Amino acid sequence: MDEALILTEGRYLTTDGKTAHGLVRYSKRFKIVGLIDSTLAGKDAGEVLDGIRRGIPIYASLEEALHENPNAKWLIIGVATPGGKLPENYRKIVENAIKNGLGVVNGLHEFLSDDPYFKHLARRYGVEIVDVRKIFYNTRIPFTGKIAEVKAVKVAVLGTDAAIGKRTVAIMLHEAFKELGLKSEFIAMGQTGWMQGFRYAIVTDSIIDDFVPGAIEDVFYRAWVGERPDVIVTHGEGSLLHPAFPGGFDLIAAARPDFIVLQHAPSRRTYDDFPEFKIPPLEVYIQLIELLSGKKPVAITINSSGLSDDEALEWARKIEAETGIMTRVPFLQGVGDIARLILRLSRREVTGGEPARAEVL
Secondary structure, three states, rough: OEEEEOOOOOOOOOHHHHHHHHHOOOOOOEEEEEEEEEOOOOOOOOHHOOOOEEEEEEEEOHHHHHHHOOOOEEEEEOOOOHHHOOOOOHHHHHHHHOOOOEEEEOOOOHHHHHHHHHHHHHHHHOOOOOEEEOOOOOOOOOOOOOOOOOOOOEEEEEOOOOOOOOHHHHHHHHHHHHHHHOEEEEEEEHHHHHHHHOOOEHHHHHHHHHHHHHHHHHHHHHHHHHHHHHHHEEOOOOOOOOOOOOOOOOHHHHHHOEEEEEEEOOOOEEEOEEEEEEEEOOHHHHHHHHHHHHOOOEOOOEEEOOOHHHHHHHHHHHHHHHHEEEOOHHHHHHHHHHHHHHHHHHHHHHHOOHHHHHHHH
16 A cells, blocks of 8 residues: 555644544555644544554654655545535645645645646645545436345445444444444545545535436445345445535435444534534434434444543433434444344344344354
8 A cells, every 4th residue: 555644734633634544543545654633642543542552653744744755646635624624724834745746636626636726736746635525526317226136135324424333323323234244335425535545435415416317226236246145335425414515315215224223422412514403313313324224223323522431421321211223322332232233133023034144143
């Protein structure tokens, strides 16, 4: 894997830093050797994120990072900003990266490969600018109905807010199914998943809305035909009711998931980036998912940000008691219970029988 640095200057410990969060936790396309954010210089990127030391140092500047990592080949823009614009104070760092021979990987809506200056620099220094959303920008795939041919158990993680950990929990579930001995495939729905190196990935919010259902169906179908997995795990983008970002409606309609896990952050009162809009009660989301999919969420998972461990576990107990739905704090309890519950239910709700994969239970 090529070595890569992540740029999050001033934003790593905000929800804007979610691209970096995903790459620090899981990356199979790039070897992450450092993160650039002067506000956290000298610390470990994993340790400040969730308390797990991952050997990814945080540097005060690009120059310091390159001095320590002369073999780095890429600079990854590690933030997802409102409107998808490159922060103005990042431009000089990107310029210097290109001048030092680094390619740039960018998941923002603003395509840096179309920026005349960056385009000129990239050509002059012989490096590549990869705009991940641009890869999927001209996707034109109509929905056909072939999703009915996908026989794997389909699991989707949706959320009550944007930037709440849906992709992270979905990856944890994917890994939990594999630990149970099943063949699991993960489908990424956003630019971070592509950067993390998942084989089956699309970026739904870069595709014209009319073709989003077809793109979702197509990536599920390709994963099914190509891998014949027992389970396919994916995640929604945004939130079902977030005022600014597309939600999981297309995913529910086009992928027709057999099970939905709902990710919730009890400490949040308002939507990400929009403090003037309150997040509706959890019960509203449960009812909405039941209305749209025909069944309640199979489990609820807790984003423990802003809570102590004891508070997060108490919230899980309270929600489970009030809703009757299995509720877990993934970072404290894992998601193995949820994976086992899904497989137990899938034997009768999806297949109607006893599939060979159930023998592992």
